Amino acid sequence: MDDVVIAGVGIHPFGRFDTGYRxxxxxxxxxxxxxxxxxxxxxxxVLVANVGAExxxxxxVLELVGRPGVPVFNVEAACASSAGTLTMAAELIEAGVxxxxxxxxxxxxxxxxxxxAGFEGWQIESGLGITPLYFALAAQELIETxxxxxxxxxxxxVKNHRHAxxxxxxxxxxxxxxxxxxxxxxxxxxxxxxxxxxxxxxxxAAVLVSRKxxxxxxxxxTVRLRSVATVSRSADDWFVPAVSRQSxxxxxxxxxxxxxxxxxxxxxxxxxxxxxxxxxxxxxxLWAYRDLGLCKPGEExxxxxxxxxxxxxxxxVNPSGGLLSKGEPLGASGLGQVHEIVQQLxxxxxxxxxxxxxxxxxxxxxxxxNASVVVMSRD
Amino acid sequence: xxxxxxxxxxxxxxxxGSAVRxxxxxxxxxxxxxxxxxxxxxxxxxxPTTGPLSPTAEVIGHSAVLHQPPGxxxxxPYPVALASFxxxxxxxxxxxxxxxxxxxxxxxxxxxxxxxxxxxxxAFRSRRSS
Numbered sequence: 001m002d003d004v005v006i007a008g009v010g011i012h013p014f015g016r017f018d019t020g021y022r023x024x025x026x027x028x029x030x031x032x033x034x035x036x037x038x039x040x041x042x043x044x045x046v047l048v049a050n051v052g053a054e055x056x057x058x059x060x061v062l063e064l065v066g067r068p069g070v071p072v073f074n075v076e077a078a079c080a081s082s083a084g085t086l087t088m089a090a091e092l093i094e095a096g097v098x099x100x101x102x103x104x105x106x107x108x109x110x111x112x113x114x115x116x117a118g119f120e121g122w123q124i125e126s127g128l129g130i131t132p133l134y135f136a137l138a139a140q141e142l143i144e145t146x147x148x149x150x151x152x153x154x155x156x157x158v159k160n161h162r163h164a165x166x167x168x169x170x171x172x173x174x175x176x177x178x179x180x181x182x183x184x185x186x187x188x189x190x191x192x193x194x195x196x197x198x199x200x201x202x203x204x205a206a207v208l209v210s211r212k213x214x215x216x217x218x219x220x221x222t223v224r225l226r227s228v229a230t231v232s233r234s235a236d237d238w239f240v241p242a243v244s245r246q247s248x249x250x251x252x253x254x255x256x257x258x259x260x261x262x263x264x265x266x267x268x269x270x271x272x273x274x275x276x277x278x279x280x281x282x283x284x285x286l287w288a289y290r291d292l293g294l295c296k297p298g299e300e301x302x303x304x305x306x307x308x309x310x311x312x313x314x315x316x317v318n319p320s321g322g323l324l325s326k327g328e329p330l331g332a333s334g335l336g337q338v339h340e341i342v343q344q345l346x347x348x349x350x351x352x353x354x355x356x357x358x359x360x361x362x363x364x365x366x367x368x369x370n371a372s373v374v375v376m377s378r379d
Numbered sequence: 380x381x382x383x384x385x386x387x388x389x390x391x392x393x394x395x396g397s398a399v400r401x402x403x404x405x406x407x408x409x410x411x412x413x414x415x416x417x418x419x420x421x422x423x424x425x426x427p428t429t430g431p432l433s434p435t436a437e438v439i440g441h442s443a444v445l446h447q448p449p450g451x452x453x454x455x456p457y458p459v460a461l462a463s464f465x466x467x468x469x470x471x472x473x474x475x476x477x478x479x480x481x482x483x484x485x486x487x488x489x490x491x492x493x494x495x496x497x498x499x500x501x502a503f504r505s506r507r508s509s
Contacts, residue, residue: 127451129450
């Protein structure tokens with residue numbers, strides 16, 4: 001992908017707020033437009049990612065921003081909803097159909113376990129309709145089949161919480177110790193509360209434009225979107241909410257999305273300077289190390305222990321603090337990653353800056369079997 | 380009555396606690412079972428046949444639900460197993476006769492009928508206590 005510039009990004013902090021989703025979304029949308037230096041009337045299209053709000057949610061948010069008169073489409077793919085907007089916007093611009101598209105993700109998720117994750121009624125009533133179970137089984141598999149330990153799971157959370165101390169948009173900005181994580185309330189063994197992200201509220205947005213549009217309008221074309229690949233369930237994947245999988249064959253949604261994204265970008269995982277990944281739980285971050293090609297299978301814990309994935313290391317993962325610290329506003333989380341990566345590539349992240357960052361990747365993974373990987377670079 | 384269709388021959392004669400077999404679909408061309416039974420094979424899109432899975436399975440993963448989930452009619456805490464059937468499909472289920480922490484990888488479980496609300500659904504029972 002050669003022609004897609006991320007000209008501006010905006011964010012509404014992730015947390016808990018008294019305002020509604022419309023106000024939360026409007027803050028991020030206005031922020032992205034102002035950051036890009038364009039107005040709503042310059043857009044060809046608006047794509048809005050959200051999971052839980054009402055009918056015509058994107059249109060309702062925009063009513064607080066302006067009336068562009070262009071198509072506004074709402075996109076839902078669970079925790080990968082944001083990636084849906086990016087995928088469509090980037091492909092429409094790369095194809096020369098449109099020049100300027102606003103991607104907005106917004107969520108005001110209720111507290112507690114994510115309900116309505118696609119489980120059938122009988123699964124919920126039978127006690128099986130609970131998303132952390134799936135992450136617990138994946139974390140257990142990592143512990144059973146590699147040298148990863150429960151302490152490693154805790155240390156992922158410790159790392160990401162430390163990163164978030166310097167992120168004003170994160171929900172949890174206090175450091176935690178390994179002991180605090182291990183002693184936090186058990187949810188689904190081996191996962192404790194501080195190893196799981198909290199669904200919450202927030203919004204993030206990005207303005208995607210063609211290079212020609214950026215040049216003509218004199219916009220900041222520093223950061224380009226080099227590829228985005230989104231995949232859904234194939235025969236041998238297993239994720240929320242499926243009650244079963246093939247015993248022997250199991251494939252990875254994330255690995256498939258990553259392979260496609262790296263191919264399309266002509267950029268390999270060894271060229272990445274930072275990664276924002278879907279740390280729904282601590283084990284998911286370790287799995288992402290493998291599936292994104294940051295390490296060989298079985299070396300996930302070693303990569304973490306080496307300090308490589310901490311800011312200052314070879315390949316910092318979740319320098320924003322990740323979902324474990326920011327919380328997860330489902331529809332906004334992917335664009336939140338884009339916000340972080342763009343600001344990192346621009347060198348604007350202050351004390352959590354990844355020095356010399358030129359290439360970054362974002363990764364989301366959601367219920368209903370959706371995964372996406374996006375690669376961005378600084379020219 | 381097994382309203383979800385997860386139990387093979389799940390008619391009115393089912394009673395809680397009785398041994399049952401899960402209702403699955405089988406694609407002959409792909410030599411592949413799917414649970415719950417599907418109207419298509421996810422590998423080749425052909426129409427599979429339906430039939431029962433074996434009565435017992437081996438635990439290949441386990442966890443537990445320690446806090447009452449919204450909508451669950453099973454009282455937490457309870458252990459959950461991912462159990463692999465000889466047909467090559469692994470299924471999630473509550474282990475109804477075990478305490479949290481008692482289920483281990485390698486355990487054998489059997490499928491039994493369990494009353495969930497007003498429907499008969501499946502659960503696992505540890506073979507150690509049967």
